[in-house]
Every structure is written in structure tokens, then in C-alpha cells.
Amino acid sequence: EAQVTQNPRYLITVTGKKLTVTCSQNMNHEYMSWYRQDPGLGLRQIYYSMNVEVTDKGDVPEGYKVSRKEKRNFPLILESPSPNQTSLYFCASSITTSFNTGELFFGEGSRLTVL
């Protein structure tokens, strides 16, 4: 089954404790991206990757890191989480062989609470 898998789905942590949210896709997609979603603010892009070893900042990259060492994986790293990073996080992927193909496949989301 084609899917994007995120882990953990739910996490409560404390300020300053490093954490990683994993994302893996089995569709051989080149493009992967992380979003956060907050009430009233919609989906905001954190980082994206057009292919292996190629990453770039989105609209709200502060406080986050990513890496793309393999095509299927795109982990999101919070080195020193703060309460303002409490949010619902989505990983998404897509093929990029043509601008006409742009459907994003989303993971189920990771709800993060930072105390």
C-alpha cells in the first residue's frame, strides 16, 4: 500500500529535550516536505526537499532541522523544542517529473506538545 508514515503520532515532551519525528514514504517520490498546522493559520511549510541531499527552507524553518540522506526518509529534528512548537505536523511527498503532477500524499500527522 502506497503511504507516508510518520512517527510518533503523538508526543508530549519538555522544553529543550531534543526530538526527532520520522517520515518515510514507499512511493519513490523525489519531493518531500514538512508542514505544521495551527488553528487559524493553515498549513505552513517548514522545510522541503526536491531530492536526496537537497533541502531548503520553507516559510517557518526556525527551530527545525531536516536531512535527506535517503530518498524514502525525511526526518524532522527539533534540537531544543519550545512551547511555541506545539502543533500538528504533517509530512508529505510527491513526484516531480512534471509540474503537472503535484498531488501531495500526506502522512497521518504527528501531534506534538512541548511543555
Added chain:
Amino acid sequence: QKEVEQNSGPLSVPEGAIASLNCTYSDRGSQSFFWYRQYSGKSPELIMFIYSNGDKEDGRFTAQLNKASQYVSLLIRDSQPSDSATYLCAVTGGSYIPTFGRGTSLIVHP
């Protein structure tokens, strides 16, 4: 700064009516337009995409694109309570990176 604007709603329609959701975008170079549906607490899922001016129909859903007016809409015919969700408009230009609107909340009441 590329912008995609949607009325946050909520848009409330009775069951069986036509729901009309609208989206405007700022980048005239935009080439691909998508509508996603998102149920509360769930991930977005693609409903429709449209690339060319005019209408595109898929079952009860019709996407309408007017590039001259920088306007894309989604019509839902015979609305059902199960259509109650937030609808996200996404626009992609030459850079491929999609820009999302904040979404319109739709409530279909029996």
C-alpha cells in the same frame, strides 16, 4: 510573496444544496491548482486538480479555473453531511512548491 486567499468560513449549507468554495491567488505564473479536503484531526486528501481554464467535473465535484481573474473555485453538488470538512486550496507555479490557502470550513446540516 505568493499568496492564496480563502474565506475561512464557516460556510453553512443545507443537505442537498450546492456548496461553493472560492480561492484567489496572487502569482500570475501559477500553473497547477488543487483542492484538498481535511476532516478535523486528519490529514488532507486530494479531491480535485485543474490546470486549464474552464470547468472540470468529477462526480459531485466541479473545479472551475479562471486564470485571467486569478480565481479557482470548487462546487459540491448535492452536499451531504459527510462533506463537512475544511477545504484547502493549493497553487503551484514553475518552482513546483505548492502554496496553501488557510482553508474554508464547510458545514452541511441535515
